[in-house]
Amino acid sequence: MATESTSPLDLYRANLGLELCMLSVWREGRQQACELEMLREYLAATTNLWQQGLVSAVKQQNACIDGMRDAFARWQAAWRGEWQTGAGMTSTTMPLQEWMQRFEQTVRDAPDGRAEFGPDMNSAAPPTAARSRAAQGDRHVG
Template identity: 50%
Template sequence: MATDSTTPLNLYRANLGLALRMLGCGHEYRRQACEFEMLRIKRDLAALNATRDAATGAHDWSELAAGYQTMLRDYMAATTNLWQQGLVSAARHQTACSDDMRDALAGWQAAWTGNWQQGAGMNLAALPLQDWMRRFEQTVRNALDCGAPFGRRTDSATPPATARRFAPPGEQHVG
C-alpha cells in the first residue's frame, strides 16, 4: 500500500532559490571586484612605465619634474575614474541584490505561509493559528513592500503617544 506524499516541494524550492540567488549575488560582486583590481593593476603599471620613461629620457631636473607631473596627473585622473566607476557599480549592485532578495523572500514567504495554511485546515481549533498566520503574512508583506517595521504605518506627522519620550509643554503629568 503506497501513501501519497503530503509535503509539497514548494518550500524546498523556495529555500534553494533563495540560497542560489544569494550565491549569485556574491559571485557577481566578486567578479566586479576582480575587474576593478585588474584596472588598478593596469593603472599602476602605466604609472611605473611613465616614471621609467621620464627618468630615462630626462636630460635635467626640470624635464624629470615635468615627466613626474604628467605621470601624477594621469595617475590621479585614472584613480578618480576608478572611484567613480566603483561607486556606480556598488550602487547598481546593491540595488540589484536588494531587488533579487526581495523577490526571493517574497517567494519564500508565499511558499512558507502556503504550507502552514494547508496544515491549519478548517478545524475550529485551528482558527487562532489561522488568525496568527494572517497577521504574520500582513506583517511580512508590509515589511517587504515598504520597509515599515512590524507592519506599523502612521500617516500622521506626530508619533503616537506611546512613542513620545516626554509630554508636550502644558500637558498634565500624572505621577
C-alpha cells in the first residue's frame, strides 16, 4: 500500500488558504455587524428627532390654543364690559340693544340651542309665535 505523501509546502498552502478564507468571512461578518450598528444608531437618532419634533409640535399647538383662548376671553370680557355699562349707547343704538336683549332671551329659552324653528332648520317659514308678534304690530329693527 502506497500512501501519497504531501509535501509540507502543499500543507502550508492549504492551511494559508483556509486561514485567508476564514479571515475573509470574519471580515465580512465584522463589516456587516458594524453596518448594522451604524444603522441602529441612525434609527435611534432619527426616532429621537421625530419624537422631539412631535413633542414640540404638540407644545406649539397647545400654546397657540391657549393664546387664542386668552385673546378671545379678553375680547369677550371687553365687549361684555362695554355692552353692560352702555358705553357708546345713544338714542340711535337703543333699538339695537333691545333687539340684542330679545335675541339673547330667545337663545337662552330655545331647547338644544335651536330657535323656534325646531329641528327642521331648512324651513323658510317663520315660527307661529314670530308671526303672531308681527301681526300684533311689534317693532322691527332693520
